[in-house]
Amino acid sequence: MGRYIIRRLLWVVLVVILVTFFTFVIFFVMPPVDPAILFAGRAPSERLIAQVRESLGLDKPFFVQYGLFLKHIFLGDQYGWPGFGMSFVTRSPIRENFLGRAFVTTQLAAGAAVIWLIMGISIGIISALKRGKWQDRLAMGFALFGVSAPVFWLGLMALYLFWEKLHWLPGTGYVPFGEDPSQWFLHFLLPWVVLALLFAAFYARMVRGSLLDSFGQDWIRTARAKGLPERKVVYKHGLRASLTPVVSMFGVDLGTLLGGAIITETVFNLPGLGTYVVRSVANGDIPVIMDVVVFGGMAVALMSLVADILYAFLDPRVRYT
Amino acid sequence: MISLTRPEPTDRNEVILDVRNLRVHFPTPDGLVKAVDGISFQIRRGETIGVVGESGSGKSVSFLTVMGLVSSREAHIEGEIIFKGRDLLKLPQEETRHLRGKEMGMVFQDPMTSLHPMYRIGTQIAEAVLTHEHTSKKAAMKLAVEMLGRVGISKPEESARRYPHEFSGGMRQRAMIAMALILNPDLLIADEPTTALDVTVQAQILDLLDRLKADFNAAVAVITHDLGVVAEHCDRIQVMYAGRIVETGHSQVIYYRSRHPYTWGLLQSIPRLDAEEMHRLRPIEGLPPSLIFVPPGCAFHPRCPYVMDVCRTEVPELGPAHAFNASACHLPAEEKDRIFSQILAERG
Secondary structure, eight states: OHHHHHHHHHHHHHHHHHHHHHHHHHHHHSOSSOHHHHHTOSSOOHHHHHHHHHHTTTTSOHHHHHHHHHHHHHHOBTTBSSOOOBOTTTOSBSHHHHHHHHHHHHHHHHHHHHHHHHHHHHHHHHHHHTTTSHHHHHHHHHHHHHHHSOHHHHHHHHHIIIIIISOOSOOSSOOOTTTOHHHHHHHHHHHHHHHHHHHHHHHHHHHHHHHHHHHTSHHHHHHHHTTOOHHHIIIIIIHHHHHHHHHHHHHHHHHHHHTOOHHHHHHTTOOSHHHHHHHHHHHTOHHHHHHHHHHHHHHHHHHHHHHHHHHHHHOTTOOOO | OOOSSOOSOOOTTOEEEEEEEEEEEEEETTEEEEEEEEEEEEEETTOEEEEEOOTTSSHHHHHHHHHTOSOTTTSEEEEEEEETTEEGGGSOHHHHHHHBTTTEEEEOSOTTTSSOTTSOHHHHHHHHHHHHSOOOHHHHHHHHHHHHHHTTOSSHHHHHTSOGGGSOHHHHHHHHHHHHHTTOOSEEEEESTTTTSOHHHHHHHHHHHHHHHHHHTOEEEEEESOHHHHTTTOSEEEEEETTEEEEEEEHHHHHHHOOOHHHHHHHHTSOOSSOSSOOOOOOOSSOOOOSSSOOSSSTTGGGOTTOOGGGGTOOOOOEEEETTEEEOOOSOHHHHHHHHHHHHHHHO
């Protein structure tokens, strides 16, 4: 197991290097705007541009730039660790801003994850137990709606209804927990639910399918044959086997979200990584883009590693060497 | 305290299971599947019966119904299943649940899939104890380990901590038997217990069942499609076809004086290595009938080489053919004896 984890961690590093390399190539070969011109301010002279280019390190060869970037990420730079560099647009260190936004995104993703796990698993169980009955139809109708309703539409509808019309919720934006916990909660409630709906729908379908699959297994019949109460047959034996695929899917999903929930953050005006990266792409703020890509890639790779390790604990048939 | 031996003296000939005119019909979109269509039989304590028939003859369904594993929601169940004096079909579900695993145990066909893949063997066996007895987990586990030893698993302590995938097929079937017998049931049902196993392991499992039956003084039903398997292990054999019992009798009698053409067919399709010259196996022609459109008259008549006119219209009763054997067939007794001795002679 130890060796497996180390090997997987090396893979994570390799994945991050590859992902950053291709991102770097794309923005290096065809930047949306020339960063040096952007940085040099209004109507710059040729000399100023050259100077800026030199100070940003843009005059160095491609591989040197990429190497420096990697070095800063992994070993830190003059602003601390991890070295996120300096924004071309704001001309200030990215690190603080980035960490603040990553925290917002993490809160969004974690809250939504709790909701979608609870909703998805319970809806999946109900519809598997009531297969073919109205409860099942209702649940699968919900799942179809959740899968097909676009998040931006759902978010705007929810805002219109609960904020504009009913005045139940205080609106959009981010209120830090330390400032006002109840406002923090009320501001996050809609984004959590809206983001969770999509995933809940997927998870409900998956749980339903794998539970029904379990119910058809011989070992469920064995559990009944030894006289176990039906409740235990379903929740102990059935669910135990059905939740392992949920674990591995959950790892990847959560990891993906940690890299930024672009649409949800935009709709609810949350200063997370998603809105950050959108703005930076428009501005050609390459260092920020690179940072978000590294962070997102790391999140996916690490979370799926965690999921794989958990899976090995949950399913004794899986042993990694 | 629970122990693995039966303390009180019991009546050796007590009828444990008395099934009367049992019908199990499944409504399906294509029509009513008459999986079991009016069967009656008894099993006594200390007796092993073999239930033989092709797939779809209703042999598994009838015993799953006895176990209470066919719910009345999915099937129309009629008749009586009298287990130790009580009609199981009239008992509330909660009571029949407590009989399962405690007073009757079942071993299934495929040991590779019959154990939960994510729980330890010992835990799964101990669970049966914990379901029915008020005892500590530790005591239940101790009992499970002891039982694993009794079914012939080496290093039972260590094995109890293993997962099913670490066991071979034969070991898993032993574990299943341990689970079924741990609370000393009066009835053990083994549904094709050896079909999925290697030939060498098959004999071991059947010997084990023999030995445990004697130890536990239980009634045993072995369901199989292979007459050869049950020959030496069963006291009585009942042959099922299309949801009915077509012949029943003592094993030796079925072997040496069978009186039903279907049983003859089954006997002829057992490969024999001791025959002096290689003779061709004779499979029974045709396929088992659909249980939705069961042929009128004797259900076997479309495949029977000795079919008569009466077979096409009248259902033969399972009448006594001679002292130890009953068969449901219209052929006259002398004719049956003549044909069967011919078959025996052919087989050598």
